[in-house]
Structures are given as C-alpha cells and as structure tokens.
Amino acid sequence: MDTIGWVGLGTMGLPMAQRFLSAGHPLWVWARNPQQTLELRRRGAHVATDLIELAQRSRIIITMLRDTTDVDEVYAGMRLGMQPDTVFIDMTTAAPAIAQRAVTITHDRSAGFLDAPVTGSAIAAAEGRLTCFIGGDAHLLDACRPILEKLGNHLVHCGGNGAGYRMKLVNQTVLAGIFLGLADGLALARHEAFPLSVIREAIGSGPAAGSLFHTYAERMLSGSDDRSFTLGLLRKDLRLAREEALANEVSTALLDLMLERLTAASERFGPQAGVHMLSRMDVG
Numbered sequence: 001m002d003t004i005g006w007v008g009l010g011t012m013g014l015p016m017a018q019r020f021l022s023a024g025h026p027l028w029v030w031a032r033n034p035q036q037t038l039e040l041r042r043r044g045a046h047v048a049t050d051l052i053e054l055a056q057r058s059r060i061i062i063t064m065l066r067d068t069t070d071v072d073e074v075y076a077g078m079r080l081g082m083q084p085d086t087v088f089i090d091m092t093t094a095a096p097a098i099a100q101r102a103v104t105i106t107h108d109r110s111a112g113f114l115d116a117p118v119t120g121s122a123i124a125a126a127e128g129r130l131t132c133f134i135g136g137d138a139h140l141l142d143a144c145r146p147i148l149e150k151l152g153n154h155l156v157h158c159g160g161n162g163a164g165y166r167m168k169l170v171n172q173t174v175l176a177g178i179f180l181g182l183a184d185g186l187a188l189a190r191h192e193a194f195p196l197s198v199i200r201e202a203i204g205s206g207p208a209a210g211s212l213f214h215t216y217a218e219r220m221l222s223g224s225d226d227r228s229f230t231l232g233l234l235r236k237d238l239r240l241a242r243e244e245a246l247a248n249e250v251s252t253a254l255l256d257l258m259l260e261r262l263t264a265a266s267e268r269f270g271p272q273a274g275v276h277m278l279s280r281m282d283v284g
Helices: 013-022 034-042 051-057 068-081 098-108 122-127 138-148 163-191 196-203 211-222 231-247 253-269 275-280
Strands: 004-007 027-030 060-063 087-090 112-115 130-135 152-159
Touching: 004 013, 004 051, 013 027, 013 034, 013 122, 027 034, 027 051, 051 068, 060 068, 068 087, 068 098, 087 098, 087 138, 098 112, 112 138, 112 163, 130 138, 130 163, 138 152, 152 163, 163 211, 163 231, 163 253, 163 275, 196 211, 211 275, 231 253, 231 275, 253 275
Parallel strands: 004 027, 004 060, 060 087, 087 112, 130 152
Antiparallel strands: 112 130
C-alpha cells in the first residue's frame, strides 16, 4: 500500500484523507494548525514536523488547499524533501498558471505532477463519490488511478497539465449560474407563498430540476446554517474564472454580474455564509 502524504484538512480535505486510513494506507499529514491533525492522529496517521518531512516520507502527496497562494507556498515548502518518482496531486481550485510552476518544481526533483481539482459535496467526499478534473500525463494518471478512485467515482482526463484547473473553472461558472437562477426563482416562489412540497412536485421532475435543486431548494426557502459551500469560496472561484476568460478574450458579462451578486451577498451575510443565502437578499 502506497504511503500517502496529505496537506489540507478542511471541510472536504479531512474526509478525503480519512478514506486512505480506512483503506489501510499509511498516511502522513501536515497542517499549519496542529489541531486539525488530531482526529487523523487518533486514527493512526503520522504527523510530519514540516513539509520537507512530509515529502520525504510519502510516495504520493495530495494537496487540497484554499487557493493558488497556498499551493505556491506548500509546493515551495515541500521542494527540498521531494523524492524521485514521487507523484504530487493537487486538488485545489486554483489558477491554471500554477500548473507550470508546480511542474517545474516537481520535475526538477524527478517527480511527477497532476492537477486534479474536484467537484462534489462534503458527503460525497466522505463516500468517495467526487468528480475529478485531471490534467497531466495520461500514463501518470493511469498509474495513479487506483489512488484517485478511492476519492472519486468519476475521473475525467481533461488534457495536459493545467487542463484540470481550467475545467474546474468552467464547472464553477456553470454552477454559479444555476445557483443564481435557483436563488431568484425560489425567492419568487417564497413571495408567492408556494409550499416546498408543491415546488418540489412542480419543478423537481422537470427540466429545471437537478442535484442542486434537490439539495438547495429547502435551504433557500427556509434559510439554513449550512456552510459547506460558502459565498466566499464561490466568489474566489469566479474571480479565477474571470481572469481565465479575460486571458482568453472570452466574454465576462455573466461572470461580472455573478460576481457583483456574490460580493453584495458576502457584504451582507459575510463570506463564510452558505451560498443558499443568495436567495435571502430580499429579506429584511
């Protein structure tokens, strides 16, 4: 069983790392906040003293971080410990330009790199039902497929390094459009006093239905304390998508509108509020 190194123990990263312990893999972890490692340590994971040791001890290192800056910092921190033939897999939603920087660092140490951002919920992460958008060498992906299949049941090879990051930004752009459509539609339904049961019966089996409708309809209508996917995270992703669109001379009209709405919602409810709060902007 390959020894797995893991950095990034947030809402998604922690249940993903736990799956490797459950499968019997030796696991090394590192976190800026040592408190985040306590649950994994209790279950048998090893805690590295620093990123150099994590890279030295692991055969496959997976990072699931907050943003592009974190990826840069963590890969720079691991560089001196990187071993030949080790594989580094980054699952962060990050700027595609980071791919070439990560490739340069890992290749200089005779190691491999895949970008493999994911989409799905924390529940899907715990159950290994994520979708992974993968960029990098196809042969390296084939070698890592048994590892990635412990995290996702739908692995899509999108192209060379950076293609996984770019596909995730495509996904987030589409996702945000659905969220805003749901938010406005369900705000209207709330003002029309339609009960949730009627909304589900009327819309839940038609073309406007989908996994997001079934997951978020009740949250948007009644309010919720769910923060598994926040306004701040979606805004961060759309800013990356807008930068990519500008770099490719693609229209940003819808992205500009969505970012305006997300910024207004973040200022009102806070960036840590769940995305379902988009439907509560009309509530006094």
